[in-house]
Amino acid sequence: MATSSNNSPALLAIAEVSKSFGPVAVLRSVSLQVAKGEVVTIIGPSGSGKTTLLRCVNFLESYDSGSIRIDGKEVGYRDSETRQRRSERDLAAMRAETGMVFQSFNLFPHLTAAGNIMLGLTKVRGKSNAEARSIAEHWLGRVGLAHKADSLPAELSGGQQQRVGIARAVAMEPKILLLDEITSALDPELVGEVLAVVKSLAEDGMTMVMVTHEMAFARDASSRIVFMADGGISAVGPPKEVLAAETTNERLRTFLARFRASHF
Amino acid sequence: MGYTLNFNLIWRHFDKLWGGLLLSLELAVISIAIGIVIGLVLAVWYVSAGRVVRTIIAGYVEFIRNVPLILLVYLVFYGVPTVIDLAYSAPTSFVVTLSVYSGAYLVEVFRSGLEAVPRGQLDAGKAIGLTPWQRLIHVRLPTMLRITLPALSNTFISLFKDTSIASVISVPELTYGAQWINFNTFRIVEVYLVTTAMYLVTGYALLFALRLVERRFRAAR
Ligand SMILES: Nc1ncnc2c1ncn2[C@@H]1O[C@H](COP(=O)(O)OP(=O)(O)O)[C@@H](O)[C@H]1O
Ligand SMILES: [Mg+2]
Numbered sequence: 001m002a003t004s005s006n007n008s009p010a011l012l013a014i015a016e017v018s019k020s021f022g023p024v025a026v027l028r029s030v031s032l033q034v035a036k037g038e039v040v041t042i043i044g045p046s047g048s049g050k051t052t053l054l055r056c057v058n059f060l061e062s063y064d065s066g067s068i069r070i071d072g073k074e075v076g077y078r079d080s081e082t083r084q085r086r087s088e089r090d091l092a093a094m095r096a097e098t099g100m101v102f103q104s105f106n107l108f109p110h111l112t113a114a115g116n117i118m119l120g121l122t123k124v125r126g127k128s129n130a131e132a133r134s135i136a137e138h139w140l141g142r143v144g145l146a147h148k149a150d151s152l153p154a155e156l157s158g159g160q161q162q163r164v165g166i167a168r169a170v171a172m173e174p175k176i177l178l179l180d181e182i183t184s185a186l187d188p189e190l191v192g193e194v195l196a197v198v199k200s201l202a203e204d205g206m207t208m209v210m211v212t213h214e215m216a217f218a219r220d221a222s223s224r225i226v227f228m229a230d231g232g233i234s235a236v237g238p239p240k241e242v243l244a245a246e247t248t249n250e251r252l253r254t255f256l257a258r259f260r261a262s263h264f
Numbered sequence: 265m266g267y268t269l270n271f272n273l274i275w276r277h278f279d280k281l282w283g284g285l286l287l288s289l290e291l292a293v294i295s296i297a298i299g300i301v302i303g304l305v306l307a308v309w310y311v312s313a314g315r316v317v318r319t320i321i322a323g324y325v326e327f328i329r330n331v332p333l334i335l336l337v338y339l340v341f342y343g344v345p346t347v348i349d350l351a352y353s354a355p356t357s358f359v360v361t362l363s364v365y366s367g368a369y370l371v372e373v374f375r376s377g378l379e380a381v382p383r384g385q386l387d388a389g390k391a392i393g394l395t396p397w398q399r400l401i402h403v404r405l406p407t408m409l410r411i412t413l414p415a416l417s418n419t420f421i422s423l424f425k426d427t428s429i430a431s432v433i434s435v436p437e438l439t440y441g442a443q444w445i446n447f448n449t450f451r452i453v454e455v456y457l458v459t460t461a462m463y464l465v466t467g468y469a470l471l472f473a474l475r476l477v478e479r480r481f482r483a484a485r
Contacts, residue, residue, distance in 0.1 A: 060387055088396050096393025106384035110406040119402060120392035172392060 010069075011036045011207055012176055017056060017066035026052045027063065028231040034176070034209060039202045041218040041239075042211045044228035045255055050211040053228070054178045057209070058098040059091055070097060071175060096124045099169030099177040103184050105161045107153040113140060113164045114149040117171045125172065139167035143197050159190030166197055170206065177201070179210035195221075215259065219243055227252050273449040274458055281455075284441030285462055291355065291437060292424040295362035299423070302363065303370025308400065310371065311378045321371065328368035334429050337361050341433045358430040366423050373419060377412035378404060410481050417474035421467055428463075438462060 010033035019027040026049045034040050042050045055061040057068055059076040067080035075094060078084045086094070107116050114136040121132035140146050143163035153161050162182055169177060179198065183191040195217050202208060202221050212218055218225055218239065225242040227235040229251045235242055247253050274281075310321045328336070341357040344350065352360075381404050389399040431440035442459040446452050 058391060060390055092390070092393045092395045092398075094393075095390055098391070100388075100391040102384060102388065104384050106382075106388035108385060108388065108403060108407075110410065120394070123398050123402065124393040168388075168392065 010034060011038075011071060012057065012209070013067075013069045013072075014053075014057070015067045015069075017053075017063050017068060019052060019056065019061070019063040026231050027056070029066065030228075030231070030233055031066075032226060032233060032236070034207060036207055037205045038223045039208045039210070039221055040224050040226060041222040042209065042226045042228055043213070043215070043218060043242075043255075044226075044234075048228040049231040050228055051180055054100070054180050054209065054211060057176075057178055058095050058100055060100075070094075092124070096120070096172060097175050099172060099174035101162070101165050101169050101177070101179045101182045103181040105153070105158070105165045105185070107161055107164055107168070109153050112150050112152055113145060113156065113167075116153070116164055117168045120168070120172050135171055136167070139171045140164070142200070143167045144193070157190060158186045159193045162186065162194045163197055166194070166201075170201060176207045176209065179208060179212070181211050181213065183212070183214060213259075215243065227255070229255070267453065269454055270451065271454050271458070273451050274445060274454050277445045277449070280436075280441035280444055281438060281459060281462060284436060284438035285466065287355075287435070288424070288427040288430075288437040288439075289466070291359060291362065291427045291430060291435070292420075295359050295366055295427075296420055296423055298359070298363035299366030299370050302367030303374050306367070306371045307374035307378055310375050325368045325371055328365055329372075333361075333365055333426055334432060336365060337429055337433060354433045354435045355430070358427075358433065358435050362423065362426065362430075365426070366419070369419055369423075370416075373412050373415050374408065377408035377415075380411050381407045413474075413478045413481055417471060417478065420474065421471055424467065424470060425463065 012032075012034040014030055014032045016029045016031055017027055018025070018029050030049075030053060032040070042053070044050055052061055056063045057070075057075065062076060062085070065083075068075040073094070074080055076086060076091065078086055107113075108119065111119060114133060117136035117139060118129070118132040121127045121135055122129060125132075127135070137146065137149055140149050143166060145160060145163055145167070148156060148160060148164075153164070156164065165182070166179075182198075183194050186194065191214070195214065198208070198210070199217075199221055220239075222239050224236060225239050226233055227242055227249070235247070235249050235252050241247075242252070243256065245253075245256065247256070306321050306324075310318055313321075337358060340361045341354060344357075345352070385403055385407060386399060389403040394402065427437055428439035430437050431443060434440065436444075438459060442455050445455045449455070
């Protein structure tokens with residue numbers, strides 16, 4: 001699958017990416033490499049730039065400097081030197097290689113569960129309706145919603161909607177899946193069914209970058225955990241190291257302590 | 265009260281009213297259809313354009329909304345042919361006027377609908393790799409339509425009633441038919457009672473049909 005002039009082994013290579021919203025620096029020279037099959041979890045306080053970083057990876061957000069490559073190919077810009085923005089057609093084609101699941105589900109309300117999954121398959125991947133339908137049914141089965149193929153989003157619970165959201169993303173066979181606090185908008189009793197789906201995708205070898213506040217899940221499912229603070233990566237490593245209560249990183253220790261106090 | 269109602273003369277000339285109603289509907293349908301095209305194109309252009317285009321479109325909308333329709337009708341029918349050498353019939357002139365008029369109202373309806381489409385839906389469309397055009401067709405317009413349907417129904421009914429203004433340039437629609445019968449029979453109360461009833465019944469029938477469409481869309485939410 002190596003398709004690039006760049007022979008880095010990383011599937012996703014983020015190098016010194018910075019971004020400001022007006023005068024506010026939101027990302028400060030962030031660098032992170034994710035290998036194929038890795039599950040990287042980003043944790044950190046609200047406002048630390050986690051969402052913005054994920055949105056830069058599929059160019060829902062532009063960035064001011066640095067470079068993001070997927071499979072060696074520069075995202076968003078023709079190259080990191082001239083920083084000439086890619087054409088909309090190019091951007092669309094690149095985004096199709098990255099799946100994204102949103103905190104607020106963002107299903108298309110006028111389409112059924114199957115219809116939500118089929119839209120990208122037919123319009124972007126050029127599959128026939130019948131083909132797209134059978135792929136949609138396959139993935140709905142995988143997320144336990146085979147019986148809801150013809151239900152509209154409004155007829156589904158939050159947990160079911162989010163599972164459709166995951167199916168919509170993975171049905172496109174993306175190289176990498178981005179998940180942004182996908183259980184934060186759910187009632188506690190619905191969180192488990194969604195995390196179970198994510199876990200099974202991880203076991204299949206799907207490369208994932210996820211932002212979550214589910215620490216127990218992060219500990220069990222992640223290859224590495226990244227701690228973000230103030231727009232930068234403050235700590236990164238295996239779950240056991242990063243989540244260790246006796247860490248010497250002051251901010252991380254404060255974050256974890258505050259987190260434990262509010263969640264347990 | 266020396267006036268006794270007598271509808272006989274009205275029924276004798278009823279073809280004037282019936283034919284008038286059909287023409288009213290025709291004027292409304294054609295003008296609204298053209299108005300929808302104008303409204304959609306300008307609304308989509310507006311939300312993706314820069315300041316200059318926005319100012320021009322807003323100027324068109326403001327102008328139309330602040331000038332009485334009857335003046336626009338006179339302006340297009342008597343004014344334009346005086347200035348430029350162009351001949352057209354009264355019905356054509358009215359359709360042009362009502363199209364431009366309805367376009368301005370529909371731009372507003374569609375624009376606010378487009379701006380009300382949640383950002384997240386557009387992000388989701390981007391994330392699966394849809395091009396801007398595909399996002400417009402498959403994500404933005406369907407959601408916009410569902411948001412705007414109630415306002416659209418009201419606008420359509422109101423535009424149907426506005427066809428009565430075509431009578432001032434002698435287009436033989438429903439109100440003109442009523443005036444003709446009044447001048448020729450002097451049964452003023454009867455003819456306007458019947459005409460009012462015809463506007464009401466048609467208006468309610470339209471509203472009922474549009475509510476049915478709305479309900480279908482609402483179910484799909
Ligand atoms: N579109 C935007 N315009 C201006 N500021 C923004 C925008 N999006 C995010 N921000 C700001 O950027 C910072 C980081 O936001 P975000 O990436 O959402 O953090 P997190 O996901 O870690 O909570 C916050 O201070 C937020 O207010
Ligand atoms: Mg966030």
